[in-house]
Amino acid sequence: MGNKLIITQNGAQLCSALFVEEELTELHLTEVDLKRNKAAVGDIYVGRVKKIQRNLDAAFIEIAPHTECYYSMKQYKTPFFTKKIGKKPLCEGEELLVQVSREASGVKAPSVTTGFNLAGKYAVLTYENTTLGVSGKIELEKKQELKEWLQKFRNSSYGLILRTNAGTADRTLVEEEIRQLIGIYKRIEKTATHRPCFSRIYQEEPEYIRQIRNQNLEKLEEIIVEEDWLYEEILQYLKTGNQDVSCLRKYRKETLSLHKLYNLDQEIQKATQEKVWLKNGGYLVIQHTEALHVIDVNSGKYIKGKDAQKTYRKINEEAAKEAARQIRLRNLSGIILIDFINFSDKEEQQDLLSLLERFVKKDPIPTNVIDITKLHLVELTRKKVQRPLYECIQFGVC
Numbered sequence: 001m002g003n004k005l006i007i008t009q010n011g012a013q014l015c016s017a018l019f020v021e022e023e024l025t026e027l028h029l030t031e032v033d034l035k036r037n038k039a040a041v042g043d044i045y046v047g048r049v050k051k052i053q054r055n056l057d058a059a060f061i062e063i064a065p066h067t068e069c070y071y072s073m074k075q076y077k078t079p080f081f082t083k084k085i086g087k088k089p090l091c092e093g094e095e096l097l098v099q100v101s102r103e104a105s106g107v108k109a110p111s112v113t114t115g116f117n118l119a120g121k122y123a124v125l126t127y128e129n130t131t132l133g134v135s136g137k138i139e140l141e142k143k144q145e146l147k148e149w150l151q152k153f154r155n156s157s158y159g160l161i162l163r164t165n166a167g168t169a170d171r172t173l174v175e176e177e178i179r180q181l182i183g184i185y186k187r188i189e190k191t192a193t194h195r196p197c198f199s200r201i202y203q204e205e206p207e208y209i210r211q212i213r214n215q216n217l218e219k220l221e222e223i224i225v226e227e228d229w230l231y232e233e234i235l236q237y238l239k240t241g242n243q244d245v246s247c248l249r250k251y252r253k254e255t256l257s258l259h260k261l262y263n264l265d266q267e268i269q270k271a272t273q274e275k276v277w278l279k280n281g282g283y284l285v286i287q288h289t290e291a292l293h294v295i296d297v298n299s300g301k302y303i304k305g306k307d308a309q310k311t312y313r314k315i316n317e318e319a320a321k322e323a324a325r326q327i328r329l330r331n332l333s334g335i336i337l338i339d340f341i342n343f344s345d346k347e348e349q350q351d352l353l354s355l356l357e358r359f360v361k362k363d364p365i366p367t368n369v370i371d372i373t374k375l376h377l378v379e380l381t382r383k384k385v386q387r388p389l390y391e392c393i394q395f396g397v398c
Contacts, residue, residue, distance in 0.1 A: 002221025007208050007234070008258040009227050015264050016211045020219075020362075024267055027329055029392045030207045039063060039100050041385060042204025044116050044188065046082050047098040048197050049090060059090060061098055061112055064198050069112040071098065077128045079114035082193050095197050097188070105387050118181045118202070121213050121241055122166040122174045125181040126159040133159070137361070138167035153178060158185055165217050173242055209237050214364050217243070226251045226258040271329050272390050278322055282315040282341075286326060288390065292335035295323050299341060309348075312341045316352055324359035327367065333384040343376045353378065 004019040009032060018026035039045070045063040052059045052073075060068040073090060083095035099116035115128035132150045134143045146162050149171070153160055160181075166174050188201050195201060205213065212223060212234065225231050231250050238245045251258045259265070276284040281301035287294050297319040299311070323338055338356075343349060353369055356378065360367040363382070370379040 003215065003219045004222045004224065005211060005215065005220065006258065006262055006264075007211070007223065007225045007230060008262075008264070009230065010257075010259045010264070014208060015259065015268075016208055017262060017264060017267070018211070018215075023325070024271075025325060025328060026211075026331075027268060027271055027389055028207060028211060028331070028386075029268070029389065033206075036203065036206065039067065039110070039200075040204055040207075041100050041103055042119070042210075043200055044097055044099045044202035045112075046095055046192065046195050046197050046199045046201060047112065049092050049094045049096070052090060052092055060109070061096075062198070063098065063100070063112065067110075069098070069100070069110045070108070071112050071114070075113060075115060077115065080127070080189075080192065082195070083197075097192055097201065099202075102384050103387050105384075105391060116202075118184055119204075119213070120163075120177045120181055121217075121243070122163055122169050122177050123181060124161045124163065125178075125185055126161065127157075127185070130156060130159040133161040135162060135164045135167070137164045138162075142167050153182075157189075158182075168218055177241070205237075209234070212237065220247060222249055223247050224249045224251050224258065226253060268389070268393070271326075272393060276322060276326060278315070278318050280314060280318055282319060284319060284322060284326065286330070286332075288332075288388070292337060293327075293332045295326070295336065295338045297323075297338065297340050309342070309345075313348060316340045316343065316348075317355060320352060320356040321359050324356065324363070324367075327360070327380075327382060328363045328365070330389045331386060332388050333365070333382045336380040336382060337373075338378040338380065340376070340378065343372075343378075349376075356380075 006017040006019070008015050012032050014030045014032055016028040017024060047061040047063045050060045050062045050068055057073045059071045059073055061071045062068050080097040081094060082097065085091050085094050096114060097116065098112035098114055100110055101113040102111035104110045115126065117127065118125040132147065132154055134146045134150070138146065146166060150160060150162060160178060162174070184202070192201055208230070223234060225234060231248070234248055235245060238248060274285055274287060276286065278284070283298050283300045285296040285298065297316060299315055319340065327336060340352065349372055353372070357369045360369060360380070365383050365385060367380060367382040370381060372378055
């Protein structure tokens with residue numbers, strides 16, 4: 001059974017819901033912004049260095065009047081300056097190209113990077129990083145073949161990474177997209193120095209298009225939308241990229257809206273509750289702090305069998321699967337700790353870590369199982385991109 005992506009408008013809110021084998025796996029909320037005036041992740045600006053915090057090895061860069069973004073100088077390599085003032089690597093008042101890499105979250109400012117990238121369906125062009133790479137999710141033999149093929153694009157200005165979809169795509173389509181990305185890069189390079197400060201040089205696709213772009217084409221069976229404008233925009237996107245449009249469906253409202261048909265209000269509410277019941281009667285408690293997220297596994301109503309260790313193992317195995325799903329569903333990122341039940345046996349620890357790694361590998365956002373602490377807590381990290389679902393609801397949609 002293939003994956004299904006539901007994209008629906010509910011008032012001033014857009015909701016994207018991905019179902020994997022009929023199970024809700026991703027939820028994204030954004031505001032309907034047809035004019036798209038707000039800065040979004042992926043947008044590239046001519047920014048101005050507002051202030052430098054040497055003690056933090058960081059700077060704050062404005063991308064619009066009174067819109068300061070955090071920039072880590074540890075990642076500093078070869079920024080694209082449009083206005084260089086001093087001899088130091090970075091000086092206040094200088095202007096340079098930056099890309100929004102992370103949205104504002106809670107009290108934290110948005111983040112920007114000078115190592116911008118341009119993403120497509122099959123490939124990503126990277127500035128500052130000139131290496132050529134292939135997705136680790138592509139099988140080894142195919143990966144090596146693609147890596148050799150990619151060598152003809154090698155140069156000193158940018159790098160290229162082939163995404164998972166490139167593994168099964170027609171090579172002509174992949175090359176066509178790469179040349180499109182190179183063309184966009186060259187236009188940015190040519191025009192940036194002539195644009196005033198705070199100009200938006202490149203605008204990333206809207207969130208609902210990015211959701212489609214990031215899907216595994218082989219597994220995506222349906223894209224269902226209700227609104228005419230959404231249907232037309234997605235249809236145009238698919239046609240422009242020479243992609244199969246047969247998966248796009250227009251929902252015809254009879255009695256229930258698409259939003260209500262899939263109980264999305266209820267699903268959103270469930271995805272922000274602390275307690276998540278497991279099928280075997282155990283449950284998870286998911287809590288957040290400013291620094292990290294914590295998932296606590298509990299036995300709950302599970303009382304089968306007399307062998308306690310076997311019982312705990314069954315609960316932990318199901319908890320690992322559900323924790324991986326909840327992390328992706330709630331869009332949790334940064335540091336995540338999982339407290340499994342009676343988690344002391346070395347062999348069982350390794351088995352459970354391997355199982356957890358297998359589940360988190362399905363997540364398109366890089367997620368790493370790090371290790372087990374001395375207190376038997378499992379450490380994970382997940383790349384921060386957008387705000388978690390609970391913040392979108394607490395502070396308004398992204």
